[in-house]
Amino acid sequence: MKKKLALLLFTLFVSYANAQTVDPLLAKDVEAQNIWVDSILKNMSIDEKIGQLFMVQAYSNLDKKHEDFITEMIEKYHVGSLIFMQGTPEKQAALNNKYQEAAKVPLLIGFDGEWGLNMRLDNTYKFPWNMTLGAIRNDSLIQEFGAQVGKHCKRLGIHVNFAPVVDVNVNPANPIIGNRSFGESKENVTEKAIAFTKGMQSYGVMANAKHFPGHGDTASDSHHTLPVLNFDKARLDSIELYPYRKIFDAGVASVMTAHLNIPSLEPNTSLPTSLSNNVVTKLLQQEMGFNGLIITDGLNMKGATNYATSAEIDLAAIQAGNDLLLIPQNVPASIALFKKALELNTLTEERIDFSVRKILKAKYWAGLNNYKPIEEEHIHEDLNAVEDELLHRKLIKNAITIVKNEKGNIPVTNLENRKIAYVKLGDAENDAFVNMLKNYTKVDVVSDLNLANLSKKLKPYNLVIVGFHKSNDHPWKSYKFTNKELVWLQEIARQKEIILNVFTSPYSLLQLKSFTNIKGIVVSYQNSKLSQELSAQLLFGAFDAKGKLPVSIGENFKVNHGLITNKLSRFEYTIPEEVGLSSKKLALIDQFADTILKEKMAPGFQVFVARKGKVVLQKSYGYHTYEKTFQVKNSDLYDLASLTKILASLPLIMKAEEEQKIPLTASLRDILPSFANSNKETITVKEILSHYGRLKAWIPFYVDTQDSITGENLPTFYSNKKTNKFQIKVAEKLFITKSYKDSIYKYIKNADQREREGYKYSDLGYYLFKEALEVKYEKPLDKLVDETFYQSLGADRTTYLPLEKFTRNDIVPTEIDDYYRNQLLQGYVHDMGAAMLGGVAGHAGLFANANDVGKIMQMYLQKGFYGGKRYLKPETINKFNTRYYADKKVRRGLGFDKPQLNPDVKATCGCVSDTSFGHSGFTGTYTWADPESQIVYVFLSNRVFPHMDNKGLIKSNMRTKIQQAIQDAIINE
CATH class of the missing domain: 3.20.20.300 (Glycoside hydrolase, family 3, N-terminal domain)
Known part of the structure; x- marks a missing residue:
């Protein structure tokens, strides 16, 4: 049987x-x-x-x-x-x-x-x-x-x-x-x-x-x-x-x-x-x-x-x-x-x-x-290749799901009207999410052990992002809210507009008895570093939402539900290979960095690289000073020096030109009637912006306020405390008489013109642009540019007078001044003329980190559009990014620096396209954008520390050598 x-x-x-x-x-x-x-x-x-x-x-x-x-x-x-x-x-x-x-x-x-x-x-x-x-x-x-x-x-x-x-x-x-x-x-x-x-x-x-x-x-x-x-x-x-x-x-x-x-x-x-x-x-x-x-x-x-x-x-x-x-x-x-x-x-x-x-x-x-034995060499590299992260990024970007968007807050727009807080729920790490949120705008982390206290702290905010973070160790870890967290979540949602971002199983939402007050819900599925970073990018519209729920959340949200959004053309943050750059070749920047630090060309610096609207390198090197007390962070602010011209004055001039308040054809007497009958009255805006106006390079105004023998600041002009007479703050415990501003403009008005026509880089025109803009718009330059551009761009770490907004340790010291202000300059503008105007000038005074500089340059590269908002017309960008005096051997566009016409000049690496544009700054700053390669490059340093006679960075052409390395990193396309 x-x-x-x-x-x-x-x-x-x-x-x-x-x-x-x-x-x-x-x-x-x-x-x-x-x-x-x-x-x-x-x-x-x-x-x-x-x-x-x-x-x-x-x-x-x-x-x-x-x-x-x-x-x-x-x-x-x-x-x-x-x-x-x-x-x-x-x-x-x-x-x-x-x-x-x-x-x-x-x-x-x-x-x-x-x-x-x-x-x-x-x-x-x-x-x-x-x-x-x-x-x-x-x-x-x-x-x-x-x-x-x-x-x-x-x-x-x-x-x-x-x-x-x-x-x-x-x-x-x-x-x-x-x-x-x-x-x-x-x-x-x-x-x-x-x-x-x-x-x-x-x-x-x-x-x-x-x-x-x-x-x-x-x-x-x-x-x-x-x-x-x-x-x-x-x-x-x-x-x-x-x-x-x-x-x-x-x-x-x-x-x-x-x-x-x-x-x-x-x-x-x-x-x-x-x-x-x-x-x-x-x-x-x-x-x-x-x-x-x-x-x-x-x-x-x-x-x-x-x-x-x-x-x-x-x-x-x-x-x-x-x-x-x-x-x-x-x-x-x-x-x-x-x-x-x-x-x-x-x-x-x-x-x-x-x-x-x-x-x-x-x-x-x-x-x-x-059968063949396994090759035992290079196993780690082969199993952790760049292709793995590229794929991982694609998978997560396509998975993140917007479940609810009742107020249309996702992606977050109108940053100028937003005061955003972040509140953490859950018991797992959240640093990657928070850090990425802060790349887009000011986001304050708010916490308290007591709900009532937390509610008080949240009162000033009109949008709260709540991140629910649970362990990403393995898929059967607990994904549930605690009872306390459920109570806190509903109470915060009752009082504030919130976006709930869930970094765990969508089943966690089954615990919520009501979704009425929660206006925005994003499911990111996992709490990996990459999930956190990409979810933050999605919230600010760096890419569009595509995901759908693979499971139902009771009767509220059925399987396959998922809202679609459109991207806002804000920066994405990714790896070089996603935009056709080689990580290995970009690593050459680290070698240059070692040289800069070793040879004390600067105590520290930031390097930023973006391509095709995606940031691929955002790195800080060295320390604030040679004492090595504070390492440079990506969030730290540097004195931008002359980058102020294209990042503050120029966008406002462009806007004013569009509105015909300051036309390019206008003469100086048209925009500043006080210059009528001066030797500068017929100079046009176009000539000044092109540095073809025969203006002197600069005037050391501060010298005339010092004793000609001792070099000490004269009490006629200065006080160590603020009074009705001495109202303009030059630096710590140093105030200049409020009337001296008129003297500066008088000096400029009466200054001799250069006899010979041709190109001569000059700061003086930007003193005049500041005055003209403030008259036309009836608002101080710093407030005007902040409200018109920076706030909505999310450039919250770009500002004049940084000590009014940031702690001293957030700002990298610039120079130990032993010739005028006689102190360490930290948070006070390095440029002497700008300092005498109270720190706000058209040619200098702006502080920022590299990420924010990159946003403004990317706005230019995108023909005046960024973050879902049009700032300037494409034709305006094209108009200003044009050489008008090339036949006179003037390489400059309108405000923008352009690649050199003379190969002996090292304005760029010589490797960028003729359509590219940018600027450099005296303190060791540099930024450049190239419409053809679509690369934005920012280099910020305090090369003038401890003293401005430190010219190693300039003599070595290190900033443009890094630019060359970036260009060389482009993978054959």
Whole structure:
């Protein structure tokens, strides 16, 4: 009777092997595959055949005893497959080579890497979880993801990766699947799983659909118990089995059978589905026609081990129809039991051959017929390549989902009208999110241990961003709000307009009883550094929102819901390769930085590089001073010196020209009637902006206020405290008489003109532009430019008179002045003339960090548009970025510096286009933008520290050498 039963089982295997239209284990060269499989199989002993049925777990972080154990499994018990667990890729590669060397038949190497190798191995790349990927609308990105994971696996000698999870997670309370699922939509799960499978298998790595017949609607974890699914066959066909039919047709190479209790499929409720002939043979192979490799879930899991002894479980799994036994607990005992079953005819050699043949086919499919050891060099670099981050960025940008946007606050616009606070909820890190928010505008972190106190602190703000941050360590970490957090969230939302940004599972929103007061909701799915950074960028419109919910949030937000937004042309922050620049070549900047610091050309500096509207380098070097007390931070402010001309005066002049308040053709007497009848009355605005107005370069006004012998400041002009007479603050405890401003303009008016026509760079015209602008707009220059440009640009760290807004330690010292102000200049303008005007001038006085300078330059590069707002007309930008006196050997545009006409002049690296423009500053500053390469470059330093005779930076042309390095970093396009 037993012999007849065994024969019947074998007949069923043979008769249904061809039921599936796709045989996923067939190689392209089928004939050669069959010859290879037959040649090995016919020469195997029964012990060797049985050994092929086991996939033993191996670790690369254990001791020699474990390594000896694995070697024994291979050499003595002929184990044919290994699944590598925790460790490092370097050690796994070495062990892989060692174990393959010991094997008579090449080993099939398995791995459990649902989100990449990082699921098990240290120092490898961590991609998003399936729930995050489930939010992506473009499935080609999922295929790209599968391909990259396959590439990593192939590099490390892995032949089958136990992914994708195709469980349809319709139960929010599922404790083990959850984030590991693509979501609750069977169609979305299926499409994503197929795309992933195609990508990974394109690299010759077998995908594995799990956990058959479906683990998505369980409320318990099969690692600890046997979950029960009390659904009828019709329900299972409709949901759980739906993805499997589709992915089988798509050619998935293997499937994993789960440890579940499903009475409608297996009447023996104590028998796990993984050990059920009804499930594995009748349903999976006969009814659904699957011909690929069938692998059990881990046989060390309680869902299986509670059933019988480990050897009995292994035998039952094979008798049920599985091909490969994953993580068997006692291989010697199992082999002994298998042999006994052969003697008793409850198991036949034909049945074993059936699975061994499939295993060997799989090995051939994976290339093991031509086995080569793993190359052990450069593994870390190969598994952590720039392509990984580029892909990761694309995945997250396409996943982040706007769930609610009732007030249209996402993306945040009209920054000039916004006072923004950030409040943290959750128990995980949030620095990356906060730091990125601050790249866009002023965002204050507000916190308190008491809700009432927090509410008081939030009163001045009209928008509150609430970040809910939970652990990103692994996908089954808790994602829930505490009761206290739920109360605080609703109370803040009741009082303020808020945007809630959830950095965890969307299921966390199920805890919210009401969404009425929460006007904006963003789901970012994970709390990774990249998720935080990109979510902040999305909030400010750096890119458009595309994601959709992969699961429903009760009745409030259904699966596939997701609001679409448009980008605002604000900066994105990314890596160089995303915009066609080489990180390796840009690293040359670090070498230049070392030289600058070593040779004391400046104590510290900032370098900023953007291309195509994306910031790829924002880095600070060195210290505020040579005392090395404060390291330079990206947020620190530098005295911009003459960059003030193009960052403060020029945008206002452009606007005034558009409005015909200060036309380019106007003469000086037209815009300043007091200059009528002077030797400058006919100079035009165009000539002044082009530095073709025959004006002197500068006038040292301060010298006439000092004793000609001692150099001391005369009490006629100065006081150490503010009075009605001495109202203009020059520096700390130094005030000049308020009437001296008129003297400055009188000096300029009466100054001799240069006799010879031609180019001469001059500050003097910008003194006059300041006066003209203030008269035309009836507002001080600093307030005018701040309200017209900086506030709405989000240039909150660009300002005149920085000590009125920032702490002293936020501002980099400029010079130890021993000739006029006789003090350390920190937060007070270095330029003497600008200081005598109280720190606000048209030619100097502006302070900023490199990021803000970049925003203004990018606005120019985008023809006057930035952040969803038009500041200037494109034709205005073109008009000012034009040389009008090139025939007179004047390289300048209107206000803008332009590339040199004389090769001996080093205004630029000589490598930028003729359409490029920028400016340099006396204190060691430089910025340049090139419409052709679309590169914005900013260099800020205090090269004049400790004294302005420090000209190493200028003589070395270091600023333009860095510009050359940036240009050279462009990858051939």
